[in-house]
Amino acid sequence: MYEYLTGLVTVVAPQYIVVDVNGVGYKLLVANPYRYQEDRTKKVQVYVYQAVREDNISLFGFTESMDLRGRDMV
Numbered sequence: 001m002y003e004y005l006t007g008l009v010t011v012v013a014p015q016y017i018v019v020d021v022n023g024v025g026y027k028l029l030v031a032n033p034y035r036y037q038e039d040r041t042k043k044v045q046v047y048v049y050q051a052v053r054e055d056n057i058s059l060f061g062f063t064e065s066m067d068l069r070g071r072d073m074v
Helices: 067-071
Strands: 005-013 015-019 024-029 042-050 058-063
Touching: 005 024, 015 042, 024 042, 024 058
Parallel strands: none
Antiparallel strands: 005 015, 005 042, 015 024, 042 058
């Protein structure tokens, strides 16, 4: 299970971002991806929830750890 990722945002798309962590790109589904496009030379820390389903494994990104904690209670 992941807690958070720290790295550079390399892609900002309408529904997701890609965070490069030491050469590995993680696709994170986020509510507002455009908040990450301001400064792509600065490392960001994104809290992560991994959703495992029968036909899909997805990573959801959150800016605050409290947002992630609320997700764990569902």
